Amino acid sequence: MCGIVGYVGNRDAYPVLVKGLYRLEYRGYDSAGLALIDPSGNLNVYKCKGKVADLEKYVAPMDPQGQIGIAHTRWATHGVPNDANAHPHFSQSHDIALVHNGIIENYHVLKAALIENGYSFRSDTDTEVLANLIEYVRRTNDCSLLEAVQSALKQVIGAYAIAVVEKGNPDEIIAARKSSPMVIGVGEGEFFLASDATPIVEYTDRVVYLNDGEIAVINRNKELKVFTFDNQESRVDIKRLQMSISQLEKGGYSHFMLKEIHQQPETIVDCIRGRINSESGLVTLSGVIANREKFVNARRIIFVACGTSWHASLIGEHLIEDICRIPAEVEYASEFRYRNPVIHPDDVVIAVSQSGETADTLAAVELARSHGAFVFGICNVIGSSIARATDSGAYIHVGPEIGVASTKAFTGQVTVMAMLALTVARERESVDPAVYTEIVNGLLELPSALNEVLKIDGQIKDLAKIFTYARNFIYLGRGYNYPTALEGALKLKEISYIHAEGYPAAEMKHGPIALIDNEMPTIVVAVPDKTYEKTVSNIQEIKARGGKIIAVIARDDTTVRRMADYCIEVPVVTECLMPIVVSIPLQLLAYYIAVYKGRDVDQPRNLAKSVTVE
Numbered sequence: 361m362c363g364i365v366g367y368v369g370n371r372d373a374y375p376v377l378v379k380g381l382y383r384l385e386y387r388g389y390d391s392a393g394l395a396l397i398d399p400s401g402n403l404n405v406y407k408c409k410g411k412v413a414d415l416e417k418y419v420a421p422m423d424p425q426g427q428i429g430i431a432h433t434r435w436a437t438h439g440v441p442n443d444a445n446a447h448p449h450f451s452q453s454h455d456i457a458l459v460h461n462g463i464i465e466n467y468h469v470l471k472a473a474l475i476e477n478g479y480s481f482r483s484d485t486d487t488e489v490l491a492n493l494i495e496y497v498r499r500t501n502d503c504s505l506l507e508a509v510q511s512a513l514k515q516v517i518g519a520y521a522i523a524v525v526e527k528g529n530p531d532e533i534i535a536a537r538k539s540s541p542m543v544i545g546v547g548e549g550e551f552f553l554a555s556d557a558t559p560i561v562e563y564t565d566r567v568v569y570l571n572d573g574e575i576a577v578i579n580r581n582k583e584l585k586v587f588t589f590d591n592q593e594s595r596v597d598i599k600r601l602q603m604s605i606s607q608l609e610k611g612g613y614s615h616f617m618l619k620e621i622h623q624q625p626e627t628i629v630d631c632i633r634g635r636i637n638s639e640s641g642l643v644t645l646s647g648v649i650a651n652r653e654k655f656v657n658a659r660r661i662i663f664v665a666c667g668t669s670w671h672a673s674l675i676g677e678h679l680i681e682d683i684c685r686i687p688a689e690v691e692y693a694s695e696f697r698y699r700n701p702v703i704h705p706d707d708v709v710i711a712v713s714q715s716g717e718t719a720d721t722l723a724a725v726e727l728a729r730s731h732g733a734f735v736f737g738i739c740n741v742i743g744s745s746i747a748r749a750t751d752s753g754a755y756i757h758v759g760p761e762i763g764v765a766s767t768k769a770f771t772g773q774v775t776v777m778a779m780l781a782l783t784v785a786r787e788r789e790s791v792d793p794a795v796y797t798e799i800v801n802g803l804l805e806l807p808s809a810l811n812e813v814l815k816i817d818g819q820i821k822d823l824a825k826i827f828t829y830a831r832n833f834i835y836l837g838r839g840y841n842y843p844t845a846l847e848g849a850l851k852l853k854e855i856s857y858i859h860a861e862g863y864p865a866a867e868m869k870h871g872p873i874a875l876i877d878n879e880m881p882t883i884v885v886a887v888p889d890k891t892y893e894k895t896v897s898n899i900q901e902i903k904a905r906g907g908k909i910i911a912v913i914a915r916d917d918t919t920v921r922r923m924a925d926y927c928i929e930v931p932v933v934t935e936c937l938m939p940i941v942v943s944i945p946l947q948l949l950a951y952y953i954a955v956y957k958g959r960d961v962d963q964p965r966n967l968a969k970s971v972t973v974e
């Protein structure tokens with residue numbers, strides 16, 4: 361959350377910064393701003409409440425000049441979204457401008473000390489405190505900007521990524537990170553800086569990922585230098601970026617979310633590529649095989665995740681217990697990290713995160729490692745913090761996910777979990793070879809099954825129109841499809857702002873059934889599985905109380921078809937992979953309801969794609 365962009369080189373910085381902010385807008389869109397040092401050496405800040413488009417409208421007529429600048433799109437933590445709280449923040453003298461992603465937890469104490477030393481504040485933010493602290497240190501110690509930033513950050517408790525520019529220092533940006541991501545793009549005589557690589561990809565494919573506790577000195581005339589807060593110089597490790605610009609554009613779709621839903625047949629292919637041997641039919645996740653003993657002898661597997669990744673983990677738990685016969689648990693990373701959990705060195709902890717930057721999941725990884733557990737990451741963003749903090753891992757390879765509501769990452773995560781479970785189960789000899797082959801075949805059938813299911817896009821659109829004005833929804837599922845119900849409800853909540861609850865179908869009798877009336881639509885996943893007959897009974901219980909049923913069924917279903925008010929037909933693959941098929945119409949339903957309600961689908965209110973604060 362919050363996006364940072366920076367540029368220093370020989371181009372006009374303004375277009376680079378604004379374009380970069382658009383790319384990062386998924387990280388927050390409460391306000392936006394930028395700071396430029398103009399050719400006369402003036403440090404100018406432009407910022408306003410609202411989206412990047414509002415900033416552009418406000419700034420463009422002023423024709424901002426400069427070949428060095430920093431910019432920010434905000435997801436508010438301290439202080440309401442308004443012009444004053446927007447970044448960049450000036451120091452008191454207007455000599456220093458700073459953008460910040462994260463939270464400075466001890467900002468009250470630092471602010472009080474600065475007030476005693478004659479500082480006053482224009483905003484309610486923790487960020488302005490840091491801008492003033494850097495200025496105060498620089499003046500009282502008569503030190504360089506780098507030394508002032510180092511010294512100030514040593515006084516700060518919290519998580520942050522920052523970028524700083526200074527009047528009279530027109531060639532240099534100082535950037536630092538602790539628990540919030542920061543990438544530096546290395547061009548020819550120019551440098552780019554961003555919270556993730558998306559603003560950088562069109563200029564260079566050479567990047568440096570800053571590590572925690574590192575400060576970069578980015579000077580247009582010099583080599584990139586990286587130091588620790590204690591001024592030890594770190595090695596600059598330039599990596600090649602694996603991303604293309606077309607992945608960051610809508611490609612003719614009206615929203616990124618719709619594009620990402622429709623991409624899923626291809627992203628599943630990318631996800632399984634090279635991992636299933638077409639001749640032998642064997643699945644290999646190299647990160648698992650390289651750590652075979654850890655998995656084979658695991659006493660327990662604990663998934664840690666947040667949001668949609670947590671829902672995918674529930675399916676992972678089911679898979680691991682089903683075919684690996686290893687006890688598995690799923691934890692909200694935010695609860696796990698503060699609960700003093702029992703973690704053994706022979707536990708395997710699997711951290712699941714699309715962005716690889718979620719603060720709570722990253723902290724859970726660190727906690728698990730400190731207890732000696734082996735930690736495996738399932739991430740999408742290559743080179744992300746969680747991918748780097750784990751002992752090993754498997755990328756889901758679904759390409760950049762821009763829509764705030766996660767879609768293709770969910771199906772990619774479940775696909776990787778199935779491949780992980782198959783790899784481990786084979787090594788443990790815990791799975792019947794026929795079951796193994798059936799799941800492998802299911803994985804191979806997925807792309808065509810998803811292409812099939814996407815053909816009902818128009819039908820789902822019509823259904824969405826009928827239910828646009830419902831105020832509440834219940835989503836029910838059982839077994840592998842209980843998490844699908846949770847995920848379907850989450851999608852609807854996130855982007856349409858309609859209240860929706862996901863529930864295990866049988867548990868409905870213990871509470872939610874009281875909510876059923878003829879105004880409460882219930883979406884039931886009733887595809888063929890072990891509990892199909894039981895789900896049929898649950899549907900009857902709802903019908904008996906006047907509830908409206910939208911059922912997700914197999915094409916050849918005749919039983920539920922007779923009972924349901926509306927049916928969504930899906931192709932059938934092996935049971936454990938059905939959540940991947942079923943989630944697609946539920947994603948589409950949420951999408952079209954949100955569109956009919958006129959919601960901002962790709963940037964729903966209050967949400968951010970990458971939650972890098974607690």
Ligand code: G6P
Pocket residue numbers: 666667668669712713714715716717718721764765766967968969970971
């Ligand atoms: C935010 C996003 C969700 C995502 C969750 C976890 O809430 O809006 O879409 O599922 O964070 O993110 P992660 O990147 O760790 O999967």
